[in-house]
Amino acid sequence: MADIQAQLADAVASYALDPEGFVLFAFPWGQAGTDLADADGPRAWQRDILRSIGEKIRAGYEPGSVLMPALQAVASGHGIGKSALVSMLTAWALCTCPDTKAVITANTEPQLRTKTFPEISKWFRLLICSHWFRVHGMSIHSTMPGHCKTWRADAVTWSETNLEAFAGLHNVGRRILLIFDEASGIIDRVWEVAEGALTDEGTEIIWCAFGNPTQPSGRFFECFNRQRDRWSGRQVDSRTVDGTNKALFEQWAETYGEDSDFMRVRVKGQFPRAGSMQFIGTDTVAEAARREVSAIITDALVMGVDVARYGDDQSVIFFRKGRDARMIPPICLRKVDTMQLAARVADEAQRYGADAVFIDGGGVGAGVVDRCRQLHVRGLMEVQFGARADRANYDTNAERYANKRAEMWGTMRTWLKTGGIPDDQTLMTDLSGPWYFFNPRNEIVLERKEDMKKRGLASPDMADALALTFAYPVLKSHQAGGPWGGRPQQMQDYDPWKA
Structure with a gap:
């Protein structure tokens, strides 16, 4: 047994400068009963890349050469x-x-952890030397006594205020492997x-x-541009x-356009022409959650209702009165049928x-729309997300939207x-989650819910419900609704003609 282990160690060591040869040797390619069968x-x-x-x-070990870092970027x-x-x-x-030291980080902690x-x-368990x-x-560490702290790989999360794990990345005379996953989302400071x-x-x-090349700026972008002489891109x-999935890519090309930023980033591995693909910035959402606001009593009370289509989605009823979208808490409902949802909408x-x-x-x-009509819900209007954008905008420099959903989100972003x-x-994540792109007509296209799910994000049901409150303008009124149950009490008691 000792001889076999020594032979294995010698065989593995022979690939110290040959990643491709090691991978072909160390994993059970084509072996029945394995994940690589x-x-x-x-x-x-x-x-x-290997x-x-x-x-x-x-090249660093050739006579007269200096061992330089191997920098490799893949978009x-x-x-x-x-x-x-x-x-x-x-x-x-x-x-x-x-005694190699490896550190792997990613754009977010959930990406790294899950x-x-x-x-x-999973791949380590397939290794010929997994023991x-x-x-x-x-983390992964050596089982050799005394080496568990010096011979290891660690998943390390980062934050702007805690960068010690990267500042202390030293391993003189040995080997360091540093991997950035989803590198576009890792801030320049890291x-x-x-x-x-x-x-x-x-x-x-x-x-x-x-990573996916989501940002046409930042250090990952520079690996393919200003620093391309240092990095192999x-x-x-x-x-x-x-x-x-070639069929899915064809569907995306038809939906977003072959030359759209969506196709460039998610299929072609090319950086987008526009700036950040995030339609609503995280900072904008955080500020709206902190901001103190109060509605004017005459502001219309508007309800937006997003109806669930899938088992893991939720139907959401959202209320907004002018600048205030928090005075009445949103209502989230799971596993309700259309009749139950319609009854709840009519009641609220x-x-x-x-x-x-x-x-x-x-x-x-x-x-839900049909049943609410039967129940004579006041001010009811059906909205089709895929319909054309139809709110009047006479500004020739205004953004143009490919459909009604993008238009509502655009109005919400301004609000x-x-x-x-x-x-x-959940709401804050929903609002900052969707990406946006431009179609061949230079119209804004918002990422579809199903495509967000393929990217590992939940359907933005709460944000869509809030966006629905911006479908069309609603006039102010002295009879405007609110948490007091319709017409404000102070307005009901006031008679301007009374002496």
């Missing part, structure tokens, strides 16, 4: 196997060099601190940045990769004296600069 090796683009990193490291569309490559690189780095590191853990390491939820730490002489340093079109509209009720009439929402919303994390 149907694969004969890494995908072509993955092999190219080969590129190996060439850079080997790509979805579904190409980025996390699998991150896992292969991590396995190679740890297995072929004792996607990136679980994939790494050399112990896998935990957010990049700067990490780069300042990667200065150890005589140390193998591999720094890889992967590769942009991968998802349609060129085996095993990706009467309770508060709503001046307008805008209901999402797409799909099953049509049944958020002065309005107030509940301090509710």
Whole structure:
């Protein structure tokens, strides 16, 4: 047994400067009963990256050469196997060099905890030398006595106020692997601190940045532009990769346009032409949640009703009176049928004296609209998210919207600069979640709910319900509704003709 282990150690060590060779050797490609039974090796683009990193490291050991950091950036569309490559690189780095230190971070803690590191853990369990390491939820370390703190990989979250993990990234004379996943979302300060730490002489340093190219600025963008002489950049079109969903990509091309920013970012691996793809900024949403506002008593009370279409979605009733969208708490309902939802809408509209009720009439929402009409809900109007944008705007420089949903969100985005919303994390996440793009007619297209789900986000039901309150203008009135139940008491008691 000792001889077998020694032979294994020698075999693995022989790939210290050959990531591609190690990956082909160490994983059970094509072996029945394994997760890799149907694969004969890494995908072509993955092999190219493994080969590129190996060439850079080997070049540092040539006579007269200096060992320089191997900097590799990959911008790509979805579904190409980025996390699998991150896992292969991590396995190679740890297995072929004792006391390697690897740090993996991502744009958000949930991305790191629920996607990136679980994939790494899965691949480590497939290794021919998996018994050399112990896998935990957010770390992997050597089982060799005395090396659990020096020979390891860690998932490290970051914040603007806590960058010590990157500032202390040193491992003189050994190997450092630093991986940024979804790198477009990692702030420049993290990049700067990490780069300042990667200065150890005589140390193998591999720094890889992967992600969708969501921002046409920042350090990830610079890897392919201003710093392209330092970084080896590769942009991968998802349609060129085996095993990706080509039919879905064709559907996206038809929906958003082949040359849209949506296709550039999520399929082609190209940076968008516009600025941030986030339609409503996180800062804007946070300020609206903190802002103190009060409605004018004559402001119309408007209800927006977003009707659930899927089992894990919720129907939401949202109230807004002028600048105030928090005086009446939103109502979230799960697993109610159209009749139950319609009855609740009618009851709430009467309770508060709503001046307008805008209901999402797409799909099953049509049944809610029909039933509310039967119940004679005052101010009822059906809204189709996919209909054309039809609010009058005489500003020739105004933004143009591809459909009604984008138009409502655009009006809501402007309102958020002065309005107030509940301090509710679900609502705040919903508002800042959707991306936007421009179609060939230069109209704003908002990301669809189903595409957000493919990106790992929940359907923005609460935000859509609030957006519905901006479907059309509603006139102010002395009879305006509110939490007092319709016409304000002070208005009812006042008679201007009484002496």
